[in-house]
Amino acid sequence: MTILFTICGRAGSKGLAGKNLKTFHGYPLIAYTLAAIDLFKEQSNNQVDVALNTDSEDLQAMIKDYPGILMIERKKEHSTDTASKMSVIRDTYLQAKKISQVEYDYVIDLDLTSPLRTVSDIFKLMNKKEENPNLDVIFSVVDSRRNPFFNMVKEEENTVSLVNASTVTSRQQAPTIYDMNASMYLYDPNFLKENDYIFSGKCGAIKMQDYLVLDIDSEEDFKWMEYIYLKLVKEEPGLADIYNHISKIALFYSSKKVLIDL
Numbered sequence: 001m002t003i004l005f006t007i008c009g010r011a012g013s014k015g016l017a018g019k020n021l022k023t024f025h026g027y028p029l030i031a032y033t034l035a036a037i038d039l040f041k042e043q044s045n046n047q048v049d050v051a052l053n054t055d056s057e058d059l060q061a062m063i064k065d066y067p068g069i070l071m072i073e074r075k076k077e078h079s080t081d082t083a084s085k086m087s088v089i090r091d092t093y094l095q096a097k098k099i100s101q102v103e104y105d106y107v108i109d110l111d112l113t114s115p116l117r118t119v120s121d122i123f124k125l126m127n128k129k130e131e132n133p134n135l136d137v138i139f140s141v142v143d144s145r146r147n148p149f150f151n152m153v154k155e156e157e158n159t160v161s162l163v164n165a166s167t168v169t170s171r172q173q174a175p176t177i178y179d180m181n182a183s184m185y186l187y188d189p190n191f192l193k194e195n196d197y198i199f200s201g202k203c204g205a206i207k208m209q210d211y212l213v214l215d216i217d218s219e220e221d222f223k224w225m226e227y228i229y230l231k232l233v234k235e236e237p238g239l240a241d242i243y244n245h246i247s248k249i250a251l252f253y254s255s256k257k258v259l260i261d262l
Contacts, residue, residue: 001046001126004104005037006092009112010079011056019216021058024115025229027246028062028253029216032115034069035245039119044126049100053092055079066252070096085109089185090192107187113216114183115225117208118238124206125186136191136201141178142210149174181208182215 007030009020022029034050041048054060055074063069072095078088093107106129108122121140128138146152148163150171168174184206191201211232216222233239246253 001105002102003046003048003106003108004093004096004102005048005050006053006089006096006107006109007033007050007112008053008074008085008088008092008109009056009059010054010074011059019113019222020054020056021062022216022222025226025233025243027250029115030059030063030112031246031253032117032242033110033112034063034066035242035249036110036117036119036122038249039241039245040122043119044123047102049096049102049104051092051096053078053088063253070099072096084196086192086196086198089187093187093189093192104189107189107192109185109187111182111184111215114181116211116229116232116239117183118236119241120238121184121206121208125184128204128206129186129188132204134202135204136188136195137198138186138204138206139198140181140184140208141205142181142208144177144179147171147174147177149177178205178207180205181210183208 009030011020020029024032030052037048037050049070050068051070051072052060052063053072053074055076060071072092074088075091077083078091089107089109093104096102097104106126108125110117110122117140125138125140129135132138149166149168150162150173152163153160154163166174185198188201195201211228212224216225229239233243
């Protein structure tokens with residue numbers, strides 16, 4: 001298989017200013033995503049390219065010494081608050097394809113604000129596609145803590161009702177619901193080229209472990225993520241593998257200082 005991993009990070013962020021440039025337990029946040037890709041490459045027989053789409057010179061400089069990354073300049077129309085992530089990924093794919101002259105079998109987007117992923121999560125994504133080649137998009141999810149058929153309500157004209165009308169009286173009776181955790185998306189290139197909306201196609205999902213924080217979009221998210229990571233990296237071998245890999249190749253990052261004693 002030929003796989004393009006995309007990493008997308010714009011300069012502006014309304015939820016947490018400069019979140020893509022954050023240092024997370026001693027290393028740039030993006031290092032955790034790059035390390036996961038590195039380990040995947042070591043453990044698979046696939047041809048892998050990596051493309052960073054950004055309008056941030058600081059983010060480019062942060063990993064300027066990292067080998068083999070295609071730097072894709074983000075277009076102005078993709079740098080607005082209303083630009084869709086899928087349009088950015090598609091443009092990254094099209095530009096990377098032109099540069100590399102490679103016909104990619106899969107395009108996998110890894111969110112750089114989601115450091116709590118393991119290499120096995122990426123393999124689960126790949127396996128799902130290989131077992132279900134008709135799927136256009138596969139994304140990662142976690143179990144939802146709320147259910148719109150049971151305990152999620154909406155308010156309309158001063159009246160509150162269930163988000164989805166239902167006679168369900170217990171969680172066990174309700175359909176199984178998941179939260180999209182925005183960590184990983186696998187696209188079939190043929191679908192990606194022609195569509196702007198994920199749910200225009202046939203979708204599948206792989207379930208990841210829920211670490212309480214889905215991704216970093218606020219200062220509170222970042223603080224919680226840093227706090228729980230100290231515990232998780234010592235208990236979860238997959239997360240420890242990624243952190244250890246970063247420490248081995250720290251020379252490629254402009255910000256580095258080992259903080260965790262494993």
